[in-house]
Amino acid sequence: MVPDNPTTSTHQRHKGDAERVVNARYQQLADHYQCAIVPARAKKPRDKAAAESAVNVVNLRVIGYLEGETWFSVSELNEAIDERVREVNQDLKRADDSTRWERFETEEQHLLTALPDARFEEVAWKQLKAARNYHITADYQHYSVPYSLAGQLLRVRLTSSRVTVFNGNEVVCEHPRLSGRKGQYSTLAEHVPDKHRDIDGLWSRTWFSDRARSFGPATQEVIEQILDRHQIEAQGYLDCQNILGGLGKKNRQRLEAACGELLARGGYPTYTTLKRLMAAIDSDAKAPRTIRPAASTRKHTDLSSTS
Structure with missing residues (x-):
């Protein structure tokens, strides 16, 4: 196939270089359908002479031939176009007294292979x-x-x-x-793994439960709830790791307090919920600033000058 040079299918190997090469994904398409792609050079229409010739044939033998006629439906127009294309391919003689269809049958048809079972998908x-x-x-x-x-x-x-x-x-x-x-x-x-047993190198209920116990009973209870709500226990491991290793890495006491607050409210334990509770606890724990009286706006009077 000899396409033009759109950026969706080709790119310059080096900036300023006139040569363009096929993109990796476009090459995957070619590999899937077992064909070769040779992009035409910029401003070199002879590189794709067959396509340019076909455009000229369509302009003269189809569009030009049907120019003066009128149709009242798209289906009627399509039928007229189909008839002209059939005449171009099967009736119109070339210089060697053969038709396009005859040349296809003798030179190209036997080289065709079946299409792949599956359509091409971007990978x-x-x-x-x-x-x-x-x-x-x-x-x-x-x-x-x-x-x-x-x-x-x-x-x-x-x-x-x-x-x-x-x-x-x-x-x-x-x-x-x-x-x-x-x-x-x-x-x-x-x-x-069978019964989520504690296998060396893998996360497990025991691994997270023991780690949460060092934070406090509220944190352990929240971790147990997260593990219990998943039909497959391992689907909760990443949430547990993000809570213990992320939120609790440098804030063990605040995480325990946030878990206690969550349990008291009967809330749904998630990373985002605990993060918000920890932020509120952090704000409440900060000591208020010392209140200072505003500066006086009264003009200072020199007592020595009035005495």
């Missing part, structure tokens, strides 16, 4: 590390991998509909791609 590749909750995070959504791969760097292929995870060249798993609200989970049952 993005990323290298992502599996967290200790045995999930990878792509575009703010979470996808599970076998728990034995926790901590490893994996290759991830993203299309509009699928997320495929590779360990080297081996396909580890596939998930439907999540969209919409951020922070959703796609967790396959076979990736979850």
Whole structure:
């Protein structure tokens, strides 16, 4: 295929260079359909002479031929165009006394191959590390991998509909791609360790519960509630880590106080809710400034001059 040079498909290898090369994603399209792309040079119409010639044929043999006629529906116009195109391809003789259709049948048709089973989809590749909750995070959504791969760097292929995870060249798993609200989970049952047992190197209920206990009983209760509300326990691990390792990293006492306030209100425990409660506690804890009297606006009188 010999296209023009739009920036959607080609780019300059070096700034100021007249040569343009095919973009990586456009090349993926060519690889999918097993074809070659050779962009025409700028202002060199002869590089795509076949296309320019075809435009001229359409102008003369279709548009020019039908110029003086009138139609009363789009379907009637399309039928007239189809008839003219058929005549151009199958009836109009070329210099060698052959038609375009005959040349296609003798020189090109036997070289055609079947189209791929699947349509081309734009593909993005990323290298992502599996967290200790045995999930990878792509575009703010979470996808599970076998728990034995926790901590490893994996290759991830993203299309509009699928997320495929590779360990080297081996396909580890596939998930439907999540969209919409951020922070959703796609967790396959076979990736979850039996009974969420405490495996070395993985997050677990015991790991978070023991850590929360050092903050205080209210923090431990909030962490337990977060873990209990998920059908698959591991889907709450990241929230627990963000609360304990983020909010509580340098504010253990305020986090415990915020958890106590949340439990007293019967609120829904989330990172954002606790963060707001901690900010309010921080503001209330600050000592008020000392009130100083305003400066007097009365004119000072020199007593020595009146005596």
